[in-house]
Amino acid sequence: QVQLQESGPGLVKPSQTLSLTCTVSGGSIRRSGYFWTWIRQHPGKGLECIGYIYYSGSSHYNPSLKSRLTISVDTSKNQFSLNLSSVTAADTAVYFCARGDSSSSWDAFDIWGQGTMVTVSS
Amino acid sequence: SSELTQDPAVSVALGQTVRITCQGDSLRKYYASWYQQKPGQAPLLVIYARDNRPSGFPDRFSGSSSGDTASLTITGAQAEDEADYYCSSRDTIGNHVLFGGGTKLTVL
Numbered sequence: 110q111v112q113l114q115e116s117g118p119g120l121v122k123p124s125q126t127l128s129l130t131c132t133v134s135g136g137s138i139r140r141s142g143y144f145w146t147w148i149r150q151h152p153g154k155g156l157e158c159i160g161y162i163y164y165s166g167s168s169h170y171n172p173s174l175k176s177r178l179t180i181s182v183d184t185s186k187n188q189f190s191l192n193l194s195s196v197t198a199a200d201t202a203v204y205f206c207a208r209g210d211s212s213s214s215w216d217a218f219d220i221w222g223q224g225t226m227v228t229v230s231s
Numbered sequence: 232s233s234e235l236t237q238d239p240a241v242s243v244a245l246g247q248t249v250r251i252t253c254q255g256d257s258l259r260k261y262y263a264s265w266y267q268q269k270p271g272q273a274p275l276l277v278i279y280a281r282d283n284r285p286s287g288f289p290d291r292f293s294g295s296s297s298g299d300t301a302s303l304t305i306t307g308a309q310a311e312d313e314a315d316y317y318c319s320s321r322d323t324i325g326n327h328v329l330f331g332g333g334t335k336l337t338v339l
Contacts, residue, residue: 146328156266156274156317158328169326205273209328215262216321216328217279224273 111136113206113222121200121229127193131206131222138187139164144209145189146218147180149202157202161209162189196229203227235263235318235331242337243308251303251334253318261320263301265294268315268333277316278303305336313338 117129131145138145146161160170162180170178179192193200203226207218235255243249253263262281266274276285278294281301291306301320305312318331 148330155333156319156330158330161328171327210279212280214260215264215280216319217264217276218266218274218319219276219279219285221273221275 111208111220113208113220115204115206115222115225117225117227119226119228121196121227122231123197123229124195127191127196127200127227127229129191129204129206129225129227130188131190133187133189133208138182138189139184142210144211145182146207146209147191148205148207148218150205150224151199151202159191159193159204198229201227201229233322233327233329235320235329237316237318237331237334239332240335240337242339243305244339245310246307248304248306249308249336251305251316251336253301253303253331254299255320255329255331256299257320257323257329258296258299258301260323261325262296263294263318263320265292265301265303266317266319267312268317269313274317308336308338310338312336 112134114132121127144161147159160180162168177194182189203224205224206222208220265278267277268274281296282294293304295302315333317333
């Protein structure tokens, strides 16, 4: 059974880079058809797709975050990662990684990590 | 369009039927998926590809779609169904994934 687990610092200083890793266990990140996604949730708010990546390295970023965002994949470690630079308090949120499945007419995030709270504060 | 619109809150009496809706231009082209989120937990996929349930999920949950509106229906709501529900789909261009603002379901 595939499981996802986020890891990384829970506290980041303003203007620094937020770095998180999602480790995929119980299955290969190289399995075709899936895309590996970062989603965040500001305190008390809704869900926001940050971006996603395929094992090939092809990726898509949320236009509102694109200038600060890098998502990468390491197939040898079965991991994918998020780097968000120049963070502010507005980046304080719970960050989830999730597996995306799709066809031409739909997408679904069928497996989620438990989420990790990241606070931006000095 | 870059938005999916949901009612902020809906309530239902125990055992009754409730429909949660999601509206957006992208739903004319892409099917919605629905997620259930309980406090302190990660979201859980409830419905995908308009009306498909993940294996093992209760069949009281169903999905439908018409025009620019997708719906999640719970037939015979249970106390454990009290949660936030989010819809999701691609945007009209097809690259970005959108989420609705979420609907808080209260079971009375």
